[in-house]
Amino acid sequence: MIEHPEIDQLDKQILAKLVEDGKMPYTDIAKLLFVSSGTIHVRMKKMEQMGIVRGSSVTLDYHKLGYDVTAFLGIYLDKSSLYDEVVEQIKNIPEVVEANYTTGAYSILAKIVCKDTNHLRLVLHDKIQKIEGIQRTETFISLEESINRPVNFLESD
Numbered sequence: 001m002i003e004h005p006e007i008d009q010l011d012k013q014i015l016a017k018l019v020e021d022g023k024m025p026y027t028d029i030a031k032l033l034f035v036s037s038g039t040i041h042v043r044m045k046k047m048e049q050m051g052i053v054r055g056s057s058v059t060l061d062y063h064k065l066g067y068d069v070t071a072f073l074g075i076y077l078d079k080s081s082l083y084d085e086v087v088e089q090i091k092n093i094p095e096v097v098e099a100n101y102t103t104g105a106y107s108i109l110a111k112i113v114c115k116d117t118n119h120l121r122l123v124l125h126d127k128i129q130k131i132e133g134i135q136r137t138e139t140f141i142s143l144e145e146s147i148n149r150p151v152n153f154l155e156s157d
Contacts (some may be wrong), residue, residue: 006049009131010035012154014043015053019150022056062113069114072143073128074138082133083107089131095123106138117141 011034017029026040033040046048047053062070076084083101090096090110098111114120120139 005052007047007050007052008125009045010039011052013045014040015047028114040108042149050076067113067115069120070142071112071114071119071120072109072140073108073112073124074140075108075110075128076135076137077107078133078135080107086131086133095119095127148154 001011011092013033014029017024017032027037030037030040045054062068075086077083087099087101088110090099090108095114097110097113100109101107102109112120112123114123120141124137124139128134
């Protein structure tokens with residue numbers, strides 16, 4: 001797969017419309033961009049094959065589902081060589097919704113969504129801190145998510 005595949009302005013416009021509204025039908029995108037719906041289908045298939053588009057997802061409001069605590073967890077490993085093993089274990093914890101290999105103080109920075117602080121405590125104590133290779137953790141509770149947006153790739157050229 002090409003690391004930085006070449007896409008043109010039409011591809012970027014298609015992606016921008018889908019980022020704006022992921023449920024927008026291809027026929028509507030085609031009308032807005034003055035091309036055929038077949039063109040949109042072909043372009044999307046091409047971008048999927050190139051690995052630019054990786055499936056689709058639904059954005060949930062966790063708060064409305066009863067998950068009121070979002071926390072970020074800095075994870076210190078005993079040795080950085082344990083990263084792959086630790087991440088495989090973290091993948092089995094459903095409350096962990098993101099994990100990133102990082103530079104700096106932590107080896108891993110994870111995002112956790114829990115129902116309340118007691119649930120968070122149980123996830124930390126009973127699941128995460130029992131993983132072999134984790135030396136210690138540092139938890140930051142989010143009080144509010146102020147920004148959550150995609151990169152504006154149309155204006156970054």
